[in-house]
Amino acid sequence: MRAKLTGWVLGLVAIVLLLLAPLGLQNSPYLMHLAITAFFYAILASSWSLLAGYAGQFSFGHMAFMAIGGYTSALFSTYVRFTSAPTNLCREFPVGNMWLVFLEPVGITQSGAPNCLETAKATFAAGTVIIQPSLWFGIGLGVLMGGLFGLIIGAMVLRLRSTYLALFTIGFSEILRATISAEIDVTQGQSGMEMPPLFPRGLTVAGTFFGPASKIPPYYIMLILFLFCMALMGWLTASRFGLFIRSIREDEEAAAALGVHVVRYKILVFVITAMMAAAAGAIQNHYIGIITPNVLIILQMSIVIAMAVIGGLENIVAAAVGAIVIEFALELLRNSFDIGPFRIDMTTWRLVFFGALLMITLRFFRNGLIYPLLIRFTRGNVAAETVAKRQIVTNDEPPPGAPPAELPQEELPQKELSEARNA
Structure with missing residues (x-):
């Protein structure tokens, strides 16, 4: 403990x-x-x-x-965006009142080519919202x-x-x-x-x-x-x-x-x-x-x-x-x-x-x-506690020369007791 x-x-x-x-x-x-x-x-x-x-x-x-x-x-974080209007260029799916947009990988390479969302911005109506998810x-x-x-x-x-x-x-x-x-x-x-x-x-x-x-x-x-x-x-x-x-x-x-x-x-x-x-x-x-x-x-x-x-x-x-x-x-x-x-x-x-x-x-x-x-x-004190418990058990032993204590007798089942008496 x-x-x-x-x-x-x-x-x-x-x-x-x-x-x-x-x-x-x-x-x-x-x-x-x-x-x-x-x-x-x-x-x-x-x-x-x-x-x-x-x-x-x-x-x-x-x-x-x-x-x-x-x-x-x-x-x-790189490829997923939400928009309030479809791009008609990217892979996209309607989610409630928004559109889940997946950018094309070709737009993320070192070629410098614009991605589909950047291209679609030119056609978006005023007030179109683009959200990058958390x-x-x-x-x-x-x-x-x-x-x-x-x-x-x-x-x-x-x-x-x-x-x-x-x-x-x-x-x-x-x-x-x-x-x-x-x-x-x-x-x-x-x-x-x-x-x-x-x-x-x-x-x-x-x-x-x-x-x-x-x-x-x-x-x-x-x-x-x-x-x-x-x-x-x-x-x-x-x-x-x-x-x-x-x-x-x-x-x-x-x-x-x-x-x-x-x-x-x-x-x-x-x-x-x-x-x-x-x-x-x-x-x-x-x-x-x-x-x-x-x-x-x-x-x-x-x-x-x-x-x-x-x-x-x-x-x-x-x-x-x-x-x-x-x-x-x-x-x-x-x-x-x-x-x-x-x-x-x-x-x-x-x-x-x-x-x-x-x-x-x-x-x-x-x-x-x-x-x-x-x-x-x-757990360094566990050994000390164990030794102390063993000493307590040792101190409970009877002194030398004392008569041995009587061991408790186990109770035998009733059937075995009857058989022993009849014998």
């Missing part, structure tokens, strides 16, 4: 510090950027920990779901698309395990990357798609205006998403859902024999984690202002996996803390320094140290580096 209370207190203190951090970092945009990126990786690492560490589904397609969320939102609708659509693809991939890999599951999801990620790179007219290929900031017109809160380039609103948006995902995953792992997916990880056949709906829970965990990755990807790429197919290279997925493993694969909090610590460490180690006559360029060697740390963790620390520290701080 005391250990659980300690964990809650530490968690609340951490949340308060994170909420107050911008007050001290508002003049340090670089550190604010690191914090936003750290929350982004913490969502990815902790959700992958739920998928792989709890459910045993070692997927390498997590960054693909992130890219699906980002690209869906980018396509929505990017938050695009973000929501990206989350739904991430969940849809999570449902599809989760259903397709039901029979796959271990190496086959990893290879299948790597293939899915590579197919998605190749498709995005090839569709240059639509996605701009390797050049990437520009994305509007989260608040294109700025944001006013309590009389204070934050411009589109301010990092404080994106900080709180990503922090809220991070805390929501952590709360949801914490509730799931503590519920029957967490018990069922852990039983599937340990022995799928035994779990099915005990009544666990294996298919349902394997698909559910894919859908939930895919939607989290898609939400993080959409918000992060709107914050950065661009998304490219490079987010799908295997190195990016390897970094997320390494963060989860170094933090603690079978604990979502440890995975999230590991991601935050590693993100700050990798960025702060960019600087070079001198050792005697030698100059160490950390922009290269930092990844070497990161790889070495991962190898050491896998070889000697099965539960990661962060998880044992969390246990030490939150």
Whole structure:
């Protein structure tokens, strides 16, 4: 009980510090950027920990779901408009009193040709309204698309395990990357798609205006998403859902024999984690202002996996803390320094140290580096309480030389008593 209370207190203190951090970092945009990126990786690492560490589904397609969320939102903000009159040039559908207009991809390429809506403006009557939908609708659509693809991939890999599951999801990620790179007219290929900031017109809160380039609103948006995902995953792992997916990880056949709906829970965990990755990807790429197919290279997925493993694969909090610590460490180690006559360029060697740390963790620390520290701080008094209880039990033992206490006699059933008397 005391250990659980300690964990809650530490968690609340951490949340308060994170909420107050911008007050001290508002003049340090670089550190604010690191914090936003750290929350982004913490969502990815902790959700992958739920998928792989709890459910045993070692997927390498997590960054693909992130890219699906980002690209869906980018396509929505780039190609979708509402008009009060039909263009008669674009693909369009009536929606109430408005028209849903899809711009032609040829107008978004680098050729400079006007798109269909720009051409139609010359024929519009006076007072015709053109509305660009809020990017938050695009973000929501990206989350739904991430969940849809999570449902599809989760259903397709039901029979796959271990190496086959990893290879299948790597293939899915590579197919998605190749498709995005090839569709240059639509996605701009390797050049990437520009994305509007989260608040294109700025944001006013309590009389204070934050411009589109301010990092404080994106900080709180990503922090809220991070805390929501952590709360949801914490509730799931503590519920029957967490018990069922852990039983599937340990022995799928035994779990099915005990009544666990294996298919349902394997698909559910894919859908939930895919939607989290898609939400993080959409918000992060709107914050950065661009998304490219490079987010799908295997190195990016390897970094997320390494963060989860170094933090603690079978604990979502440890995975999230590991991601935050590693993100700050990798960025702060960019600087070079001198050792005697030698100059160490950390922009290269930092990844070497990161790889070495991962190898050491896998070889000697099965539960990661962060998880044992969390246990030490939150449950360090459990051992002392156990020893104290054992001492109390020991003190209740009778002194040497005392006659042994009579053991209570078990009551026999009435039938057995009658048979014993008749004998």
